[in-house]
Amino acid sequence: MAEHPPYPVGLRLTGRRVVVLGGGQVAQRRLPALIGAGADIHLVSPEATPSVEAMADAGEITWHRRPYAEGDLADAWYALIATSDPEANTAASAEAETHRVWCVRSDDADQATAWTPATGHSEGVTVAVLTTDARGRDPRHTAAVRDAVVEGLRDGTLVAPHHRTRTAGVALVGGGPGDPDLITVRGRRLLAEADVVIADRLGPRDLLAELPPHVEVIDAAKIPYGRYMAQEAINNALVEHARQGKSVVRLKGGDPYVFGRGMEELQALTEAGIPCTVVPGISSSVSVPGAAGIPVTHRGVAHEFTVVSGHVAPDDERSLVDWPSLAKLTGTLVVLMGVDKIGRIAETLMAHGKSPHTPVALVQEGTTAAQRRVDATLATVADTVVAQDVRPPAVIVIGDVVAVGPDGTAA
The missing domain is CATH 3.40.50.720 (NAD(P)-binding Rossmann-like Domain)
Structure with missing residues (x-):
């Protein structure tokens, strides 16, 4: 036998x-x-x-x-x-x-x-591996083969095209903070199966180079806007390609619903009767500070963290942020899209009681090879940004957690 x-x-x-x-x-x-x-x-x-x-x-x-x-x-x-x-x-x-x-x-x-057999599962597929070598069974080798196949199916590096007709639609995929390894397994698989990818500038660009030649990659920043606003043009492009029977991935940086306007795109697709799947992504609001050695919460230091958009200044009538209340919080404040407004943000926080000595860290291009961290305080951050030539994209962390060292104590 x-x-x-x-x-x-x-x-x-x-x-x-x-x-x-x-x-x-x-x-x-x-x-x-x-x-x-x-x-x-x-x-x-x-x-x-x-x-x-x-x-x-x-x-x-x-x-x-x-x-x-x-x-x-x-x-x-x-x-x-x-x-x-x-x-x-x-x-x-x-x-x-x-x-x-x-x-x-x-x-x-x-x-x-x-x-x-050593078994694994990926999106409705069961992978079962048996050792057939008559010289002896090697369970570790069998498990390793199983893991390699399942991992390849999950992350899209092992592509098995569907030969039956696929349902056209759109997937809003959060690409994570920038490092291509930090996209979710499901997001990477959907990318590998896409006919069209409409990508943001802040999405993980390295993943686009891995796509098969037949995949049409569209830079969202270069979609002709004409009489439309930029977001309307993107919405129209998603609907148009999906109506052509294509599988479309909208690749966004971070998470689609964290200042990513993902809900606006979902609403446009729903109105057009286009099926849509939302794939959450790792938000830069927590991952980028973590990559720079900053925990947004820490026992005995911060019991909460708040994420706000800094794309409009505190004194701008369009701002929806209650900056005076934020100044009274004792936890961590994470500001996205706020590099060019950080001076006015710092002034507002200090004017409403935040200590000028509150530590601030700016993490530019977090999780990528170009990542760098610049430290300051609320009193010095405006000048530091200019002196250090800090540019977007950068995540700004304000609070005592910035000074927590790897030994768990404040630096």
Whole structure:
């Protein structure tokens, strides 16, 4: 038997009796998949781990609290033998053979009639890997192959095109703060499957170079606006390409709903009857400070953080930010899009009671190879920005967390 490879097959176990002998770590690892398959699971074991016991308490499995006995496998479709008693395992394996029950043995794979593959899942696809080398099975190699395939499917580096007609639509994808590795797995997969990508300037540009040649990449900043405002033109472009039956990705920096105007795009698509998927992204408001060594919260220093837009000054009638109230908060203030307004922001905060000595950090092009951090205080930040030539994009962090060192104490 060892000279021939196993025959791979997917068992449909919904409602069918499955017997698991032994309630230890092997059962703990295997039971969730069997439960997920809808099997009628009977566990035979005098003892079980706390996790397995919790499955029984929740009614997910039926637990017979005793050792294996002849006849336990008579009506089973599938059996997992994983007790610590070699004699019981051998006897159960023999019974499985008699009743023609496919049987997995954790202690001796060569004596089993079935092997459990290393499995992984990605968007409706199950990847199952078995070692077929007659010279010996290598579980670590098998798991590594599984992980490589699943990871490739998830991040889009292993592209498996859909050959059936796909539903046209738009995905609003948050690309994260800039480092291409910080986009979500789902976002990267949707990028790999796109026909058209409409990208922001602040999106992870390196990912665009990985797209197949047939993908049309459109720079949102260069869409002809004509009589439309910029956002209206982008909305129209999304609708137009989706109506052509294409899969469209709107690649945005950070998160689509954190000062990204994602809801405006979703509303335009909904009005046009275009299906839309929103994929959250890692917001620069927390990730960029973190990449620069700044925690936006820290025990004993800051119990809250507030994220505000600085694209309009505090004295601008269009501003919706309650700057006087922000000045009274003791937590962390994160300002996005505020480099050119930071002087007036600092003046307003100090005018309403914020200490001039409050630490400030400006992190330019965070998470990218060009990242740099510039430190100042509220009193000095306006001059520091000019002297250090700080330019957008930059995340501004205001508060005592800026001075917290890696040892957990204020610098």
